[in-house]
Amino acid sequence: MTTLFISDLHLEAGQPEIGEQFLRFLGRDAREAEALYLLGDLFDAWLGDDDPNPYYGTMKSALRKLSDTGVPVYFMHGNRDFLVGEVFAAETGITILDDPTIVDLYGTGVLLCHGDSLCTDDVEYQKIRAMTRSPDWQTMILAKSLQERIAFALQAREASKARGELISDEIMDVNQDAVRAAFRDHEVDTMLHGHTHRPAVHEVDLGDRQATRIVLGDWYQQGSVVRWDADGPSLESMPRS
Numbered sequence: 001m002t003t004l005f006i007s008d009l010h011l012e013a014g015q016p017e018i019g020e021q022f023l024r025f026l027g028r029d030a031r032e033a034e035a036l037y038l039l040g041d042l043f044d045a046w047l048g049d050d051d052p053n054p055y056y057g058t059m060k061s062a063l064r065k066l067s068d069t070g071v072p073v074y075f076m077h078g079n080r081d082f083l084v085g086e087v088f089a090a091e092t093g094i095t096i097l098d099d100p101t102i103v104d105l106y107g108t109g110v111l112l113c114h115g116d117s118l119c120t121d122d123v124e125y126q127k128i129r130a131m132t133r134s135p136d137w138q139t140m141i142l143a144k145s146l147q148e149r150i151a152f153a154l155q156a157r158e159a160s161k162a163r164g165e166l167i168s169d170e171i172m173d174v175n176q177d178a179v180r181a182a183f184r185d186h187e188v189d190t191m192l193h194g195h196t197h198r199p200a201v202h203e204v205d206l207g208d209r210q211a212t213r214i215v216l217g218d219w220y221q222q223g224s225v226v227r228w229d230a231d232g233p234s235l236e237s238m239p240r241s
């Protein structure tokens with residue numbers, strides 16, 4: 001059996017080919033999987049589980065269909081969809097995971113995270129992250145009407161664009177000290193994340209041991225997946241066929 005990991009699809013109605021590939025992936029690959037992990041930025045934006053946009057309805061139905069077949073689906077928040085909440089989880093049958101989470105994959109302890117927490121060189125972003133992940137801030141935002149939240153998100157997006165965050169190449173890469181600290185703090189040798197849109201498998205020298213950091217790619221031009229089975233992980237791109 002194989003466990004699947006994807007991230008950074010940035011699903012949005014204006015990019016239908018991404019959603020179509022995701023729906024095919026859920027209907028084929030994921031059906032055969034032992035579990036599916038969505039490691040953040042599944043959605044390009046998420047303004048609250050009460051958003052009635054039918055595009056989201058389509059995606060929710062497909063996730064529900066998968067979880068109803070008995071495939072466990074795990075979801076971790078990204079920096080775009082951190083407002084995905086328990087209503088979404090109940091509607092789709094997914095389980096929301098903390099960032100980070102350690103899972104046992106066929107005998108290997110693996111640290112899963114979205115990846116933005118490792119980008120510590122972007123000091124301004126880390127401040128925003130701390131604010132937007134706090135329960136108080138989220139309660140405050142979700143108390144606003146959907147229309148107010150849409151206006152707020154547009155404003156935030158403009159600010160983010162001004163800082164160069166929207167263009168994938170300009171997302172700051174991880175900080176190597178933060179990576180090494182994560183390996184040491186969590187006492188693991190393997191880490192898997194997305195966010196940077198730089199798919200790769202990195203060997204990391206921790207001095208006393210070697211560790212591996214696997215980075216998922218985004219879905220802008222093709223899909224990106226890690227397939228993990230008893231033989232280990234395989235990072236693959238999936239052409240849009």
Ligand code: MN
Binds near residue numbers: 079114194196
């Ligand atoms: Mn991200």
